[in-house]
Amino acid sequence: MAKQVKLKAEPRTNVGRSAVRKLRARGLIPAVIYGGNNKPQALQVTAREINAVMSHASGENVLVELEISGEGSNRTALVQEVQHSPVGGEIRHVDFHAISMDQMIQAEVPLEPTGTAVGVKTFGGLLEQSLRALAIECLPGDLPDRITVDVSQLNIGDSIHVRDIQLPSGVAAKVQPDLTAFSVVAPVVEEEPVVTEAEVAAAGPEVITEKKEEGESAAPAPAAKEKAPKEKEQKK
Structure with missing residues (x-):
């Protein structure tokens, strides 16, 4: 279940881009x-x-x-959204959603497969995960970090739907029960191309050239024409 952690905060009066830049420069978010x-x-x-707080969190919620x-009393809240820098990944902004511990909340919880499917281990199939997170409803105290699903019994062609997932006590799914979460499919086999007789005929016969014996030199080039005879010696 999600653990509740304490966090100090201060009211912020200055808003706008300039104020936010100065805030971050002081190590505040x-x-x-x-x-x-x-x-x-x-x-x-x-x-x-x-x-x-976020680095020690075991899940997204x-x-x-x-x-x-x-303020005289503390306020319970759920971290609703965290904005990160696109370059360094630093936290840039945080949204908190105030909640009551005795009122139902809705959240999305990650789905994680456990085990190795028999169809993958024995027959070389592929495990496909169609649902990465599950929308649920529960009391804040029952909010799970994640939901694990045992896929070890899945053979090729088998699937696990939302209705098949064992949810923790007090947790209800808020999506269609027939949605597929995990399935094992057969491996993709590439078929070799089939060459027809027409294609073979169009290619023509194979031309084989005679191989020279080892040490055999190439035929000498034809001799160049002899130079024209020297002009006759001058008459004495």
């Missing part, structure tokens, strides 16, 4: 929290703390207990 009965609120967190400076 802009954030926002929305949801619940409150209006969206701009926040800022330290890059060091949010990096620690992270529950945080936000300790916002100036």
Whole structure:
């Protein structure tokens, strides 16, 4: 299950690109929290703390207990979205979704196969994963980091659908039960091209040249025409 971690935050009054650039230069990350009965609120967190929270997270869904400076009580939130730099991958912005621990939430949880399918191990088939994440509904305390699916019994032509996945207690899938999550397909065999008699005839007979014996030199080139005789000696 997703672990709840504490994170300190401060209200952010300065907004805009210039203010955000100055914020990041000071080692702070802009954030926002929305949801619940409150209006969206701009926040800022330290890059060091949010990096620690995300690096130790065992899945994509992270529950945080936000300790916002100036507020009397902490607020429980789900990390809804994290924006990264396209170049270095650093965290640029974080969205928090305020939630209540006694109210159902919806989230997408990664699906991970475990084991080696018999159709892959024995017959050389290929395991295809059609569903990378599963949309679920549960209480925040029941939110799983990921959902593992045992694919070891799959033979070629077999499939696992959403209805076949064993979900943790308190978790319900929010997609069609007949959706395919995993399947094993036969390996692709490349067929050799078939040459017809017409193609052979069109190619013509094979021309074989005589092989020279070892040490045999090439035939000498024809001798050049003898030079014209010298002019007759001058008469004495």
